[in-house]
Amino acid sequence: MLEENIKLELEKKFSYLKDKIIIQRPRRIFVEALQDNLFEVIDYLVKDMGFLAISALTGMDEGESFGVIYHLNREGSILLNLRIHIPKNNPKLKTVTGYFLEADAYERELVDLLGIKVEGLAPGHRYPLPDNWPEGEFPLRKDWKESNHA
């Protein structure tokens, strides 16, 4: 099975990924990694395993931390969901636009909606909130309630 091979190959290459890879169903792999290891894993996935495109980036408020999932796909078929957790008190990421140009808008969503700083993002318009959106308001954080602002 292709998914099984991907799992074995990743575990062989990165011993810290042992027990961190779950094949949820055909064509769906979930991988948990540490933020420090993110780029070496992505680099390998892109250059050696053919995960050339990013389908989406999901950011979420997990209480004490933020979870960020990089949904990478291979030839449109297998979707590898690479998850990291970043501390909430200093949420910082490095951009992956060096690998995936299309990640630009997805990363801007993390900046606007969760208040995660993305280092290395090219200058450009914000997305998706309006230009006059008040500073320090991040609607996708769990403590942000619409009723507090109406």
Add this chain to the structure above:
Amino acid sequence: MHNSGDVQVPFGPQHPALKEPESFLLTLRGEKITASSVRIGYNHRGIEKACEERTYIQDLYLIERICGICSHSHSTAFVQAVEEIAGLVVPKRASYIRTLIGELERVHSHLLWLGVAGHEIGFDTLLMYTWRDREVVMDVLSLITGNRVNYGINTIGGVRRDVTKEQIDETLKAVDLLEERTKYYIQIGTKETTIIKRLSGVGILSPKDAVKLGAVGPTARASGIKRDVRKDDPYAAYAELDFEVITDDKCDVYGRTIVRLKELMQSYNLIRQILKQLPEGPITVKAPRKIPAGEAVSRYEAPRGEDLHYVRANGTDKPDRVKVRPPTLANVQAVSKMLEDRYLADMPIVVAAIDPCFSCTDRLILIKDAKSKNNKVIPWEVLHIQSIEWYKGKGVDFSGLNKKLAAKF
């Protein structure tokens, strides 16, 4: 204006050539675009946040309203993710009905696009013809689901309405008619010199750039990238149906037109297969109100390309997180590339050729009182009253008419 002779021109967010709000800043040298940047987000409605505050069933209807064209795409993508987390096996008949509506939706969307494309190049007869024909498929959708848009056919665990023998007969008749019409459009598309000349070489996206910029759907397929979620990651009934993934190697707006036209023919074929093979049986399984903790990523080939939904459940009746990545967000990033070194006059058709849907992409309209600068959100009711007063100020008063209408119904 700079010394180099470059001129920067803002294009949008409100512009006669654009169907939805989006804003481009174009740098022109003479008539040629040398650089462009795009600002989107004008339609952001905070749907992802709203989903966290509502139950799964409420979310289903909210999500269906992300878009008025590919509403079924969003509701199916969402419901598939929820069903995967809950471990529900959808009855076969329900999967087929979902697929049927999905393909009918593709037909209406592609016909709509063809009309818009015709309009953008000054070929309004094509707009009138295709939109007239599109009514045929809209009638079928309305016959089967009860609605022209936002069909409300999906529910967690299956579909809400079965199809009857009469509906099947009507659908088959409509498909025959639409097939004839589409053959005619293919003939126009491939023979009519003005179309070929106007669209060829416009909005080039090389296969390499299509992959690099993450293009999806007909935009990618017209650059020779054979990628279609229906084949690559089959869902609903697609694994049991026979169809071809249409690609083209022209890499321009003309290629995108051909791909969509040929995809229409594939859709007719798929609809016939679905109706012929439609399995008997129930159309829904009982779904729990509370969805067990878990997560799933669901993908759907919407008319504009891959639609991705991520749902995370926490064991309650409300999701912890719903993430939507609609196809236009993947494709809009390729537009700047397509506009490079093209003429300003090509801008509308190049933008239209990705078949953009910014409602999908932006998903909180926040209206602020700019005059008072107090950064307070204006509630909907106040806005409504303000609009009535504004019209009254202009001498237009609808209140009498509203009362008359209310008395009549």
